[in-house]
Amino acid sequence: MFEGKKIIILGDRDGVPGPAIEECMKPHGVQIVFSTTECFV
Amino acid sequence: MDLENQRRVKELAEKFGAHDLVVVLGGAEAEASGLAAETVTAGDPAFAGSLAGVQLGLAVYHIFELKDYLDAQAYDDQVELMEMVLDVEAIKAEVSCIRSMYSKYTLDGGNSHGTS
Numbered sequence: 001m002f003e004g005k006k007i008i009i010l011g012d013r014d015g016v017p018g019p020a021i022e023e024c025m026k027p028h029g030v031q032i033v034f035s036t037t038e039c040f041v
Numbered sequence: 042m043d044l045e046n047q048r049r050v051k052e053l054a055e056k057f058g059a060h061d062l063v064v065v066l067g068g069a070e071a072e073a074s075g076l077a078a079e080t081v082t083a084g085d086p087a088f089a090g091s092l093a094g095v096q097l098g099l100a101v102y103h104i105f106e107l108k109d110y111l112d113a114q115a116y117d118d119q120v121e122l123m124e125m126v127l128d129v130e131a132i133k134a135e136v137s138c139i140r141s142m143y144s145k146y147t148l149d150g151g152n153s154h155g156t157s
Contacts, residue, residue, distance in 0.1 A: 001148055009067070010066050011066075011067035014069040015068050016069075021065055024112065024115045037067075
């Protein structure tokens with residue numbers, strides 16, 4: 001499903017942060033091209 | 042959505058092309074997640090950042106929507122706790138709605154209007 005995809009991660013400090021999403025995506029061999037954790041406060 | 046992040050997303054779309062890019066959100070609220078999804082598909086609704094008037098149509102999903110497709114152990118370790126405190130169904134419904142309206146691409150490679 002994720003084959004060949006390049007992933008942009010927009011995490012949320014009060015939701016799911018970027019690093020947590022990265023850990024979920026890494027086992028699938030995707031290329032994470034940008035990861036950040038926004039703060040909406 | 043953060044103005045600097047809008048600039049980065051636009052640059053990445055220009056560098057790699059929109060077809061293979063997938064945006065994964067971790068937003069805590071349905072409204073904020075929907076606004077982020079709208080920004081990377083239909084353009085910045087606030088007309089403040091680099092994506093104002095730029096309809097990238099990227100494939101965009103909240104991490105909660107991808108649960109069934111991700112490594113179960115990693116998801117349990119990293120995300121499951123937040124499922125217990127956030128309005129998962131509202132967030133999923135909002136992002137899915139935005140995607141069905143504005144995304145030109147989906148994770149399965151098809152056009153969102155024709156395959157989902």
